[in-house]
Amino acid sequence: MAKIACRQLTKKYGNVTAIDRLDLEIRDTEFMVLLGPSGCGKTTTLNVIAGLEEVTEGDVYFDDTLMTYVPPHKREVAMVFQSYALYPQKTVFENIAFALRLRKVHDAEVRQLVQGAAEQLEITHLLERRPSELSGGQRQRVALGRAIVRKPSAFLMDEPLSNLDAALRVTMRALIKRLHRTMRTTFVYVTHDQAEAMTMADRIVVMRDGVIQQLGTPHEIYHRPRNLFVASFLGSPQINLVDGRLEAHEGGGSFVRGGWRVPLADARLANQSGREVVLGVRPEDLRVGGSDLEAAAELVSPLGSEQYVNACVDDVELVLRVDKDVTVSTGDRLPLGLDPRRLHVFDKQTGEALSGQPEP
Amino acid sequence: MSGAARRPMLPVIGRSALLMFMSFIFVFYVGGPVYWLFKTSIEPEAQVAAVPPNWIPQDPTLFNFEAIISAGNEVTYETRRQGDPATGRFMPTGAKYLLPALWNSFSVGVAVAILNVLLSATAAYAIALIHFRGRRFTLYTILVTRVIPDIALIVPLFLLLRNFGLINTKAALITTYLAITVPFTIFILINYFQSVPRELYKAARIDGCSHLGVLRHVYLPLAMPAVVASLMFAFLTSWNEFLFALMLTQNIQAQTLPIIISGFALDFTVSFSFLNAAGVIAIVPPVVLAILFERYIVSGLTAGAVKG
DSSP states (O other), rough: OOOOEEEEEEETTTEEEEEEEEEEEEETTTTEEEEEEESSSSHHHHHHTTTSOSSEEEEEETTTTOOOOGGGGGGGEEETTTTTTOOSSOOOOHHHHHHHHHHTOOHHHHHHHHHHHHHHHTTTTTTTTOGGGSHHHHHHHHHHHHHHTTOOSSSESSSTTTSOOHHHHHHHHHHHHHHHHHHEEEEEEEEEEEEHHHHHOEEEEEETTTTEEEEEHHHHHHHHSSHHHHHHSSSSSSOOEEEEEEEEEEEOOOOOOOOEEEEEGGGGGGOOOTTTEEEEEOOGGGEEEEEEEEEEEOOOOOOOSSSEEEEEEEEEEEEEEETTOOOOOOOOOEEEEEGGOOOOEEEEEOOEEEEEEEEE | OOGGGGGOOOHHHHHHHHHHHHHHHHHHHHHHHHHHHHHHHHHHHHTOOOOOOSSSSSSSSSSHHHHHHHHTTOOOTTTTGGGGGTBBBOOOGGGGGGHHHHHHHHHHHHHHHHHHHHHHHHHHHHHHHOOOOHHHHHHHHHTTTTSSOOOHHHHHHHHHHTTTTTSSSHHHHHHHHHHHHHHHHHHHHHHHHSSSHHHHHHHHHHTHHHHHHHHHIHHHHTTTTHHHHHHHHHHHHHHHOOOHHHHHOTTTOOOOOHHHHEEEEEESSSOOOHHHHHHHHHHHHHHHHHHHHHHGGOOOOOTTTOOO
8 A cells, every 4th residue: 555656757768758747646545547648658657656667857755755766676566567468488376476486475375365366356267377378358367466466555557458358348447446446555557548547547647748637536537627638538429629719798608609609607708708719518418409509410320328410510510429219310400408517618729628517 | 173273293293302302412411521420430440441432331330439538648659559550540649638628628618608698698688678878889899899800819819818827727718708609699688588578577577576586587488499599509619619729728728629639630640530439529419418408499488478
């Protein structure tokens, strides 16, 4: 168990800055997810926490102890890799036992601990095999076993599910979440998959180009994105973004574009008339039935549980998430309703959020 | 059955016949001299130069081996004719040094093989895995030393080793041979180490290995084919080396087999059967080693480490 703190962390590879003055505090026993597109510095951050990369500047603390210059084998963290990284010459048992053997743990205890971890991961029948004889899912379980057998102070995971197929990923997600609950250890989990981040995290850090964009609970990140990048990175299908400007009128402000006139709830926007903004509307927040806009359905994609409809309002294409029972066909005119409290307004120049959705 | 589906037999037979023929020529080319060496080592001197030559020994005997191994110290200019007075063969004057030289060659070879792997593995690990400043420069410097021909280094080496008082010692040979084998071995091992997925390095560090631990528990076991190849390479280089041994050793304290055996051919009279018996003795240890280690030289040890 450990609290992990990064202070003014900078990592450069030659001229490329992978992490830029990053400040991050990970609470004890928290499940923290680092989320971002590839090359955003999330894996580098994880490697720095593990001690596998030296920092250019800044410091890493575990429980207020300076760890920046402590080599990885003395940090007592465990790590799971995307590629599993099992020792091919060792059996599954020896793979899991390796860290214990290095610590000169007594043979009977090793046997007991490995057996315990294997039972937890349901791989007891595989212990005598070699990694080359295992499937991808089994290998990832062994990699998890290698990490949990040690009772580490922090559990680091670098896209552990990216090489698995979709169905297996959902099972493993639940397994990892359960592990977090039973182990009561700090988890730091790197992924580019928003579904993994949303379902597993206590808190999410969204990163881009080595800089933290937003830090918060999955709910905060999704419902109150701090900028355009965060708003469009999370959510599937993506949030609808429409350029326009603000206009003040009696009783508040509105978003205006051509025929659009959308009233906004946030009073702070009322006195910023003329400002160039981007309006963000999540597909599920566009209600069919209402009188704010009228759209023409262009494309209907049924998913079984729901359906996505691409529809046009003037020259703007919007994606709507529509209930499975509603019958929509191409060419239909759809009256749309908008909830003013569920709209996001971003500054066009800076991309920063001007209003978010208030706390529900 | 359509005509197009039938396999034309004649070209197939012709091709295998050609391949067989070429293989035979190749085997004869490579193996012929070795066979002649072996054949003449088990026949009396008189048959070595028989005309027409016989391909199969007429009456095989181990006498040549017995004679040169048991030559002992009594071989002098006066007694050397005693080797086999009947056929007039002459015991080489160096025969009494054969066994000490065999030991010298073997001990130097084993020392070079082991030290070579220890030095090269640590160096290759550092260059392959640790991103230290001056890494490229180090690598190129190591490789460039191998571009210089050995003959150019002989005089400086001789003077240097003389200053250290190492002339005529096995240590002189061992250090010199290491200078030849280490750069090559580093180069081979770097490539091998870099082919091991880097995640394994990370996993081992996280599991609690120091750098030396990673090398010992992960990289050396996985690089076993390359390590065994390096052991063989270093041993053979040392075993066969002639030029440096000739310059750096002057008596049986440290003289190796190639020096002693070459001496067999420098007597007033040369007996091919004795010379070739010594030659067979010289090729036995490397062949035995090769057979012993052959099973380690297999590839595909990293299968299953990472995805794909």
